[in-house]
Amino acid sequence: MLLAESEEKRVEREGFISECFPQPKTSNLSVQDLQELCKQLHKKIDVTDEARYDIAVKIASLRQKIVELKGIKRPSLKRVKKSTDDVLGAYTDPSKLMKPDFKVNLKTVKKEDEKREEVTDWRKNVEAMSGMEGRKKLFDAGQ
Numbered sequence: 001m002l003l004a005e006s007e008e009k010r011v012e013r014e015g016f017i018s019e020c021f022p023q024p025k026t027s028n029l030s031v032q033d034l035q036e037l038c039k040q041l042h043k044k045i046d047v048t049d050e051a052r053y054d055i056a057v058k059i060a061s062l063r064q065k066i067v068e069l070k071g072i073k074r075p076s077l078k079r080v081k082k083s084t085d086d087v088l089g090a091y092t093d094p095s096k097l098m099k100p101d102f103k104v105n106l107k108t109v110k111k112e113d114e115k116r117e118e119v120t121d122w123r124k125n126v127e128a129m130s131g132m133e134g135r136k137k138l139f140d141a142g143q
Helices: 002-020 031-070 084-092 122-130 132-142
Strands: none
Touching: none
């Protein structure tokens, strides 16, 4: 029954194609007539390609509107080709089941202790700078 049904569909398809698209009569045509026929066919092909492109764009925009109305935004995913060996190997290979440790190759950074000046009593510092020795120290420090 399936073979008879597929044969019936094939005959129906061929009948539809022959009805809608008759064979062009190319016998007994001159070269110029053949060229003109080719030009006409190219124009028809261009028109149908434009219509097909317009329909494809409309379908894509309608699908996008449907997705927006649903409120679900799907990211565009890329296909990844994997062989069956890769897929089965991922389940059987214990090295692929272990999670990688990314901290292994990191450099260690030692914190340097900041050098802090000792806080002294400011009164002692003023007394040391008040005499001639203090002014000399300030003069030497300025140079």
